[in-house]
Amino acid sequence: MNTRIGDIVPDLDNRTGSAPPHLSVRNLTTSFRVGGQWKKIVRDVSFDVMPGETLAIVGESGSGKSVTSLSVMRLLDPALSRIEGEVLLAGRDLLTLTERQMQGVRGNEVSMIFQEPMTSLNPITSIGRQISEALTIHRDISGREARREAIRILEKVRIPNAVSRYDEFPHQFSGGMRQRVMIAMALATKPRLLIADEPTTALDVTIQGQILNLIKILQEEEGMSVLFITHDMGVVAEVSDRCLVMYRGEMVESGRTADLFRRGEHPYTRALISAVPPLGSMANRALPVKFPVVDVETGKAQPAAEIRDTVDKSRTPVLAVRDLTMRFDITGGLLGRRRGAVHAVENVSFDLFQGETLSLVGESGCGKSTIGRSVMRLVTPQSGEIHLDGYEVMKLNHLDLRRMRRSIQMVFQDPFASLDPRMTVGAAVTEPYLIQKLGPAAEAREKAAGLLDRVGLSGDILHRYPHEFSGGQRQRIVIARALMLDPKVIVADEAVSALDVSVKAQVCNLLLDLQDSMGIAFLFISHDMAVVERVSHRVAVMYLGEIVEIGPRAAVFENPQHPYTIKLMSAVPVPDPARRGMKREVLPDEIMSPIRPVGYEPPERAYRKVSEGHFVQLS
The missing domain is CATH 3.40.50.300 (P-loop containing nucleotide triphosphate hydrolases)
Structure with a gap:
């Protein structure tokens, strides 16, 4: 796209008449100090969040969407980061405020919900006291009034038995309930703007649905604006009025959500939408079908290929x-x-x-x-x-x-936790082969190089370490390691849950290809x-x-x-x-x-x- 996204934003403002935006971001550029030099991570991002509106920022890991939200909240380390541009909240530029002034903004005028509530909540303080603390800091009320208000807010976010649970600690709550507590804390001071950074990614599907509904209802009741950050296009469709797409630190497309889904222009937008087809797309198909893979540079999609029938039920179950x-x-x-x-x-x-x-x-x-x-x-x-x-x-x-x-071999959810950071890829992949004493080290390395090539990685990466690879690449390394023993069964325990949507599609296609060529049975969890x-x-x-x-x-x-x-x-x-x-x-x-x-x-x-x-x- 030749037109700068920043030039499009004024046209978006006109659709709401004279109502000023709650948040107006102009030419936001965030740089990090890397090796003594400043590297731009987010470049010239501009957008508005209007009163009562939900704006979704969508993109995969590394696209810059979370850095954008942290820049807006001024939560980046000032010694290692540099934020340029304008972040206007009700006409006041947050980038010009002192840290003390920003403390009055955070949790009061703007609140934020993070992806993992357990890392955001204090484990040694009861959840009720944590909400009450937010109230007493930003409001002139007594401890008793803060307790009463905290209980009311817990009831509002559908925490059952809020009175008795006020004194309980984060570890006594499930993941979904902890996220509700985070929402309660964020809404305690009735902020104008709520920033939700991947608030449902770590939750089960039914709890995710409840949290999304809850945010919708509370938004209507409180009249607040929401800046929703996610990589899940299904979530984007259900919650947002408008959407902006980020890729490699830049905004590549912005517009009304319905328009982007119907006629998204940028190849990356189309790739995100098509990466995981919606539930029900397999109707009238008996066999697995590969995910469509869209080239983010050209927008062209590989056709979704149906897998041949590899199941042999005439034999004893493996x-x-x-x-x-x-x-x-x-x-x-x-x-x-x-x-x-x-x-x-x-x-x-x-x-x-x-x-x-x-x-x-x-x-x-x-x-x-x-x-x-x-x-x-x-x-x-x-x-x-x-x-x-x-x-x-x-x-x-x-x-x-x-x-x-x-x-039988197992592939776990987190590939980084599955690989020893002190071992090279070659040592990690060949280890099962050598432990089982199936052949000499030279033979093991030759087989490992062949398997890495088979899972879409170069065989010359054997000397490199896990931290040098992306999440999707690490998962491919783990799959190659599982294949070293020529297993008949692979247990895939949430093996793609932690991956971005396009990488998830690629890894699933890899598993289907391996099944097609090697006849592997998968217990897919x-x-x-x-x-x-x-x-x-x-x-x-x-x-x-x-x-x-x-x-x-x-x-x-x-x-x-x-x-x-x-x-x-x-x-x-x-x-x-x-x-x-x-x-x-x-x-x-x-x-x-x-x-x-x-x-x-x-x-x-x-x-x-x-x-x-x-x-x-x-x-």
Whole structure:
């Protein structure tokens, strides 16, 4: 685009008549000191946020969207950063204020919600006192009045039993409830502008839906403006009036959300919108389909290719799980007596065939990751049977377990935590091969180079370290390491959840290609329903440690039967701006606790057959 975005902004202002913007940003440029020199991270960004409006800043990691919000709030270290341009709040330039004056602005006129509430809340102070503190700092009220107001705000954000929970600490709240506390704290002083920086990225899909609804409702009630930062185009469509797209520190497109979705001009805008197709796009397709990949430079998309049928159900399942039960004891008191148990997995059974992807879906705490760790014997279940490629996993000793793990490998959510930062890529990828004593070091390095090339990386990166790569590249390295032992099964535990949308699409396509060429079976663990719909042959929905519905992907997605399955699917944000005015019912409910008293045994479950291979748990 030849036109500067800054030149477009005045035209956007005219649509609201004479009403001045709450926030007006002009030619914002933020630089960081790198190696003694100033490097521009955000360049010439301009936008307005009008009264009562939600403006979304969208882009992937490294695009500069979060740096933009931190620049607006003046939260960057002044010794290492330099902010230029204008940031006008009600006509006052925030960049000219002293730090003391900015303290009166932050949390009072402008509030901010961050992505991870646990790092934003003080772990040794009750949540009620933290909200009250914000009130007493910015208002001339007594401690008693602040407590009363804090309880009122907690009730407003749908915290149940707000009076009793006032004195509880952050660790006693779930992720969704902690985010509600952050919203309560941000709204305590009735700010003119709320900046929400990826406030739902770390949340389960149903909790995400509740938080998005809550922000909509509170915005209407309080009449505030919202600057919403995200990389999820489904969220953008549901919450924003206008949207600006950032790429490599620059604004590349700006306009009304509906217009951008219908006729976005910049290739990067089109790439973001098409990176993860909406739920329901797989209707009438039985087999997995690759994600469309759009070139961000040209806007041209590779056609979405359907994967050939690699599943061989005529043979014995490569993985068979029967009546798997996993409980974790809870102890307490002076003598450490057993006081209860977390019923993480209860009587779970399923088969996984060679070349098949079975997805386990559900919210945090439902037991899906515990199943993945159990079939690897990273944890030892209380009871049940696990048969893997001829091994009776529950009966294996230490040496046999090592041998068994040649047949099954695991890819975790955070690739950086999965790689030793002190080991080169070559050492990390070849380590499993050498530990299993499958060949000499030279042979291992040759195989590692070939696998790195196969996952889209150059074989000459063996001498480099994990911190030198992006998140998507690190995940490819982890996948290459998992392939070193030629496994028949790979457990992918939220393997793409932490990745940006376009990188997520690329990694999912890589997994589908590997399955197509190598016949690998995937136990795909995720809470991202749109991704699950794209990559799965079969789907098992989990709730409180139990499978409540299981069947072919098409059957489960096109004809969901269990209330929890329906709830999961209805909570997924849809990239359709027409849903902007839609509101779901905002309830304070979250997934129930799996903690049970000593001696508790769950009732025996029965299942109803819906169609061939499709079963649903009876209530």
